[in-house]
Amino acid sequence: MRTIARDFYDLLQPVNPEEAVAKKAARRLLTLLKHSDFDEPTANTPSVSMTFGDQIALFKAALPEGFEAEAYKTAFRDASRRKRAHVDASIEASRENLAVEKLDALIEAEDWKGGWKVISDVLMGCDLLSSTERKAVRGIEDEESAQLLTLAVRDLLHGDDVFAERFKRFLEQVEETEMRGSWSLVTALPALHDPEVHVCIRATAFRDQAKILMPQLRMEMKPELPTYEVLQMMAVNARDQLIEAKVQPRDLFDVRNFMWLTLRKDADRKLRAL
Template sequence: MAESTPSVTPRVFEHTSRKDWGRSVLVLEIPDKRTFLFEDGAERSFRPDYWHKMEIIEVQANEAVRIDRIARRNQAPAPGSTRKSKAPPKKPDITFGQQVAYFMTLYPVGFEDESYIKSERGVAGAKGREKLKDAAIERAEDLLSQKNLDELTGNRSYEEIHQMIYEFLTSTKSTTQKAEATRFKNLPEDSRETVALALRELLYGERTYPIRFDSFVAALDVEDGATWPLTTLLSALVYPADHLFVKPTFLKKQALILDIDPKYDTTPNSTTYMQFLEAAKKTMELLQEAGQRPRDLWDVHVFICKTLSPKAIKEATGVA
């Protein structure tokens, strides 16, 4: 029999030797076959002699429901079903070449442009630099280092970690909104240890990054739920060349321009994040091929945001 819908907390499974597939839910069980939907979007079936490879794992109830919902959303309608497949999202009316051309009207020297560095990265000694990207990355290298987090968690200094995260949320320009930071500040006290340990695992754990990301999201017991900026800022500051700060409105557009369907969900999740990351890394490659020199994924983030606002698309394409 198939796993029930999330009126009851779903069981969550993981393949013992293919952690890269992510977690899964059981959607079909018959005498000679079990079929699972995985977080990577794939449906996989196993014969009885492989059933032992699929182990039940413990996750928080809200995370189990999220995994079930994401998996079933990606499931194709059954034969004869009246449910229609969701129409693919519309690609923005701008090409990548037009994005680059528009960016160059803003910053004629590209990412090395003096005005770009002054407004986005920060100039040493300049007023306001402490709010910009390079200063935030420098603080993260120190405060969010494995050594510092291990020391703080070892001393059970969970309140200090909570305050440190809050300061990152409020001190980096053009990232998280004040309301997001306030909701995090008001995180229930009995959740702060869980968040601190989940952050340490997110940044330095040994499990695959998608699993660590989803665990961090599940730990954030904030009012109205965690947001994409809240869940992606810290990794992007610690690993600016490898991880991405997500403002989903813009990243959805960029992914579609590059023919990547991000399977978007308003709730942060690893499936969508990894596709956003794929889009950002592809954007970096295309920028380099176009003669640009982005330093890291923060430069890619700024490029995407500067060129994909409604005003930018209108000005870049001349289409009202």
């Protein structure tokens, strides 16, 4: 008889009367279970020397004021200076331009190209997408795809169903267009809409972070709901550890930046050079 590894104890939640919560917990657990045989580490098990505590120490040494350091805020958060890297301005633009009443007005008028332009302007105005992903966004020009994506984004951000159902539908609808559904592309809008709950997945950074916090997880290249929920949980757990270490992130964008800043090559020198 197999036993559950200690790393997965926090996924074992008591039965919750809310069916959506119970289903989400089950999906997250099954995602980790399918990547693990609970045996001793093998040659395929990632070997890492850095711990999450090491990442925190590195970050605090380079930026003693943490996320409140002027260098950090100037590089990543400043809403008064409109640069793509300044996520606060992108959050404001998303909440204003993709508000339900504005999307509904465009849908009511059947202005599909106008709807997609508003959505793509938000995506193109931020620094969350790679050049390839930005090209994919610009490549949507036909009326049918614009209609499909406008309705899909409206449902994703403002639909009545639980987020899991909306996200699954969104992935399916993106697949019906010529736009490649990469991790950053399909998670950028939920993160901009609600950055305290959702996170934009930067694939390389999250894959590297998972080697430390969830070494059994093998992150799929193609976005899928169960893996997103596990990565979202990992980001929330990382946020909680940062708070315990007296490094207060404002939202999950700060957590995302923390992962990238502390795990990239030559991280210490680059952090101090901010």
